[in-house]
Amino acid sequence: MYSLIIAESALELVPSKMASHPAVANQAKRMGKKPQEMLLDISYHFGAMRGLQDAYRRGRPDLIHICLMNSIYTPLFLQGNLQIFIHTRDDRVIAIGKGARLPKSYQRFVNLVEQLYQQKTIVSEGNVLLASKQETFSDLTNRLKPKKVIGLSRIGDKSSFEGVAEALPEGGCMVVGGFPRGHFNSGTVKAMDTLLSVHDLPLEAHVVIARSIYEIEETSKP
Template sequence: MISLILAESSLELVPEELQLHPSVVSHAQKLGKESSEILLDNSWHYAAMKEIKNEIKRGRPDLVHLSILEATTIPLYFENKVQVFIHTINDKIIYFGKNIRIPKSYHRFAGLFEKLFLEKTIKIKNQELLSIKDQSFSELINQINPSQIIGFSTMGNKSSFEKIGANLKNDSCIVVGGFQKGHFSDPIKKKFTDLFSVRNTSLESHVVVSRILYEYEKTIFM
């Protein structure tokens, strides 16, 4: 089984230093929640986010939603040939239960993951669907213990999805950035055995996820 990690993902609750900003308070009130209970989202909180650390890599939970949908609605996932993890910008790891269905509606996705951040686990009839824990990318890699760790970046060596997919081993780990702009931080890059670029310009995370998983899927099912 290969692994997919969406790394340094733009998925977090509004941090404490922004919770009293008018744009955050107003948005939270519209949702009927406290400022501390909603996802940071630059569509709503752009004015509040101007001074925070790593601004360009934060506040895009919609990108995470699209990427996770791409990874969990394909034959590879339903046949238990890929395990999916979200590593957040704040060093939290989100684990997925077996064959769970992520809401296709962004509104429902946001509500589900806000609940996860607050309650740490989502269960139905004693079956754990989602869980979250404080854990670094490095610790997750050590836990998975893959034979190769492949990252995607415009700074990598030139290749193609087809070539990379054809050469994946069944215990490989694919790492895709779960953020809008920028590059992987040094602690992430140091873990890669290979770093590839498939275009001179960047692609959105969900496009990379869908294309590399499809190419690997072809080696399994076709």
């Protein structure tokens, strides 16, 4: 079994101090939701996010949706050889259930995650689809005890997609950033064994995930 952690993800609820901003309040009214029960989304809340600390790294549930779409429909996941966790910037960990099928519609995905924030677990047809709890990145890696934790970053040691797959043993964990800009925090890097770069270009997380998973599948073929 391999693990994938999408770390420091730009996924969180609207902060309480933003709840009364007109852009947030109007959207909440339109959607029939409470402002603080909605996901922060820079596409809708750009004005309201002005002045929010690290705003450029926050409010991107779309990135997480695309990353999940590129990982949960891969043979590695479908065959039960990959477990996936979303670690958020506010230290929440969402475990993706074994064989989980998540909505391809972005709005349905958002609704599901908002429901998860209320209920902590989403069960579908008797199977846990999503489960969430408060946990730091290092507590998660301590709990999983992977054989090796490989972080992927453009500023890591020069490698390649094939190189990552070769360096990752069965039982190992790959970590990709779930944020739009910037690099991993030092605390996250400290919990990794190594940091590798797969390309000179800064790539989208979903491209890095899909290609790395493909190479892991190829490398682990009997």
